[in-house]
Amino acid sequence: MADVGPILPYYLRNIRNISFSEGNVLGVNYIYGFLSIITFIVLVALAFLIIRARPKNPENRFMFVLLLAEAYRVVANWYNAYPFEGSQGFLHVLSSYRVGWYFCSIMCIMMYISAVSFYPPKKLEFMAQPKIKNNLWWFLPAVAAIIITALVSANGIVGTVGGAYYIECEAGSEGQPATVISYADSPPITSTCGAEDDTTYVPNSFFVPGSSDIGKLLLITPVFSATIAMLFMRAGWKRLSQEPGRENEAIEARSLFLGFAGKAIIKGTMVFCIVFMVIRFGDFNLADVTTIIETEGERVVFTYLVLFYGFLFSILLTGMLEGFMFTYAILKNEILGIDEQLRKTFSAAIFATVGGIALLLTSEIIEGFVPGGGLVAGVVVGAPLVILRRPIFGAIQNFSSVLMPEAFTAAEKSYLEAYEIAMEDRVITDEERKFLRLQAKTLGLDEARVGHLEAWYDRQLSSEEE
Structure with missing residues (x-):
């Protein structure tokens, strides 16, 4: 890598100098890289949580494989989380990883639609046959492997996923051509070391992935498959909610519907914005933003970069949403308090994400008018978040509760039934409290969980009386 000096000051310098209008987005790359790694860890943890609950259940296996694929996809920019040394060997690793990324994309395209096997509407009941749904978790990855192998064999790695490049700017190279190392037969590109x-801007080093026609198609297609899956889940949810005794399955179908809807709407919006920009201005060479500014202007570059990174961050957001909603659907009645933990974690993630995006956008807007825009933005955004954090976080938690309603295991339902009997006269006597403690001990519920259950029941009781 280029001699960037101590790594922490290097990170801080690039984050502090983020400017979409000037094309200085290395800091965004590093932020995204770290967040993608965190999201990857969360999704892998959720996947293993699902498979450990019921390792032989076909639905758990299916969701386990799907979340692992999503985890692989969200960490798409890991190579820009650190200024790695550029070489043909590393570019080969990067390109091989990207082949795996598109393999997971193909797999997700098929798995989104095939999720209907577990909550089918009437017209697709044949998908619920055991010989189909019990084998989806291994059959679809096998098909995806065959497809990606055929594509790479016919077109090569570069022809399938696009080229890969390492860009390096040494100290003192301001305004000069950057050193560019291209992988294999990647099309040549140019790069300039800033103004x-x-x-x-310098010194720095980073990697730029290229694109291909096949890659662009595989980038867009998951949005359409998620939309189809959303419609299927909506139909399955509607059907199950109308059938007696299948309310729990209806809630699960609803959770999957929301997960797919989030992906289809949020990511779909960003994808089509990017497509519009490409149609309007052509493919941008993000390794040479300086030249693009000279030819297209700062406003176009600003818009393109905002949309481009909006798309990247939408991958993290929708991946996280999908992971939480799918885990909630599968485990809400299996693990004590899992719904509460998912809501808290999801709320914290949304709060941090919204705060970070607000800080970044405010900094970018203020920078053009006030020197030291980042510091001013920190005050403008940070102060309200600190002062109003409780009502803001409360609103986010309410939103999370809408997405993931309170759900109880069999043990928790038994305790609530006992508590309901004890609360018939709205008073808990000493004898009733002793009985409830014994019931909780028998059911394996700790004091904190018992308190949560009783508080939930009391809130429901109060709302009914009002």
């Missing part, structure tokens, strides 16, 4: 008078 001549910009001393904050």
Whole structure:
């Protein structure tokens, strides 16, 4: 890698100098890289939580494989989380990883639609046959492997997923051509080390992935498959909610519907914005933003970069939403308090994400008017978040509760039934409390969980009386 000096000051310098209008987005790459790794860890943890609950259940196996594929996909920019040394060997690793990324994309395209096997509407009941749904978890990855192998064999790695490049700017190279190392037969690109008078841009090094026609198609297709899956889940949810005794399955179908809806709407919006920009201005060479600014202007570059990184961050957001909703659907009645933990974690993630995006956008807007825009933005965004954190977080938690309603295991339902009997006269006597404690001990419920259950029941009781 380029001699960037101590790594922490290097990160801080690039984050502090983020400017979409000037094309200084290395700091965004590093932020995204770290967040993608965190999201990857969360999704892998959720996947193993699902498979450990019921390892032989076909639905758990299916969701386990799907979440692992999503985890692989969200960490798409890991190579820009650190200024790695550029070489043909590393570019080969990067390109091989991207082949795996598109393999997971193909697998997800099929798995989204095939999820209907577990909650089928009437017209697709044949998908619920055991010989179909019990084998989806291994059959679809096998098909995806055959497809990606055929594509790479016919077109090569570069022809399938696009080229890969390492860009390096040494100290003192402001305004000069950057050193570019291209993988194999990647199409040549140019890169400039910022503007001549910009001393904050160098030294640096980063990687730029290329694109291909096949890659672009595989980038867009998951949005359509998620939309189809959303419609299937909506139909399955509607059907199950109308059938007696299948309310629990209806809630599960609803959770999957929301997960797919989030992906289809949020990611779909960003994908089509990117497609519009490409149609309007052509493919941008993100390794040479300086030249693009000269030819297209700062406003176009600003818009493109905002949409581009909006798309990247939408991968993290929708991946996280999908992971939480699918885990809730599968485990809400299996693990004590899992719904509460999922809501808390999801709320914290949304709060942090919204705060980070607000800080970044405010900094970018203020920078053009006030020197030291980042510091001012920190005050403008940070102060309200600190002062109003409780009502804001409360609103987010209410939203999370709408997405993931309170759910109880069999043991928790038994305790609630006992508590309901004890609360018939709205008073818990000493004898009733002793009985409830014994009941909780028998059911394996700790004091904290018992308190949560009783508080939930009391809130429901109060709302009914009002």
